[in-house]
Amino acid sequence: xxxxxxxxxxxxxxxxxxxxxxxxxxxxxxxxxxxxxxxxxxxxxxxxxxxxxxxxxxxxxxxxxxxxxxxxxxxxxxxxxxxxxxxxxxxxxxxxxxxxxxxxxxxxxxxxxxxxxxxxxxxxxxxxxxxxxxxxxxxxxxxxxxxxxxxxxxxxxxxxxxxxxxxxxxxxxxxxxxxxxxxxxxxxxxxx
Ligand code: GRF
Numbered sequence: 001x002x003x004x005x006x007x008x009x010x011x012x013x014x015x016x017x018x019x020x021x022x023x024x025x026x027x028x029x030x031x032x033x034x035x036x037x038x039x040x041x042x043x044x045x046x047x048x049x050x051x052x053x054x055x056x057x058x059x060x061x062x063x064x065x066x067x068x069x070x071x072x073x074x075x076x077x078x079x080x081x082x083x084x085x086x087x088x089x090x091x092x093x094x095x096x097x098x099x100x101x102x103x104x105x106x107x108x109x110x111x112x113x114x115x116x117x118x119x120x121x122x123x124x125x126x127x128x129x130x131x132x133x134x135x136x137x138x139x140x141x142x143x144x145x146x147x148x149x150x151x152x153x154x155x156x157x158x159x160x161x162x163x164x165x166x167x168x169x170x171x172x173x174x175x176x177x178x179x180x181x182x183x184x185x186x187x188x189x190x191x192x
Contacts, residue, residue, distance in 0.1 A: 009084050012040050020091060022052045035185060039078065075100070113177065138180055
């Protein structure tokens with residue numbers, strides 16, 4: 001059980017690389033941070049991102065995803081045990097059910113690599129390039145029961161260059177993601 005430090009106890013959910021987790025850990029260690037990351041959960045035992053939690057001595061747990069109900073029940077128990085006030089999804093590849101969202105009853109944020117409501121789901125960068133969009137970007141939004149559809153907290157545009165391919169655009173947008181996720185958390189928690 002985590003004691004209250006005046007900061008919101010936060011759980012970060014990941015499935016893979018964890019670069020956003022790394023940026024959230026970095027932010028959480030700053031003076032101005034409004035969160036304390038008390039728990040990292042992965043549905044993938046081999047997620048590279050788990051190493052960032054380990055390096056910073058943050059409790060991290062992998063839960064086998066055999067089915068949604070079992071996974072979410074275990075997750076809810078953990079969130080209760082760690083007194084979690086806020087969940088940040090950071091490259092978490094499973095869709096949380098409406099029932100989970102209702103039961104948790106506190107904010108859940110997600111970061112998505114497009115200018116929502118454009119390009120929900122996967123393969124966002126190639127879709128933006130194929131459609132000859134001038135801009136793409138990243139969005140932090142509240143999670144509701146519909147995929148990539150909740151209230152937008154913060155969004156930032158990135159210009160698509162003529163020379164861009166999916167990989168190069170992903171790289172530039174990822175850098176922006178790392179900046180806006182902490183900002184969106186501040187905005188959410190201060191109603192700014
Ligand atoms: C990011 O592009 C994020 O927007 C999307 O999944 C990717 C996760 O990357 N939801 P990482 O695991 O944080 O490096």
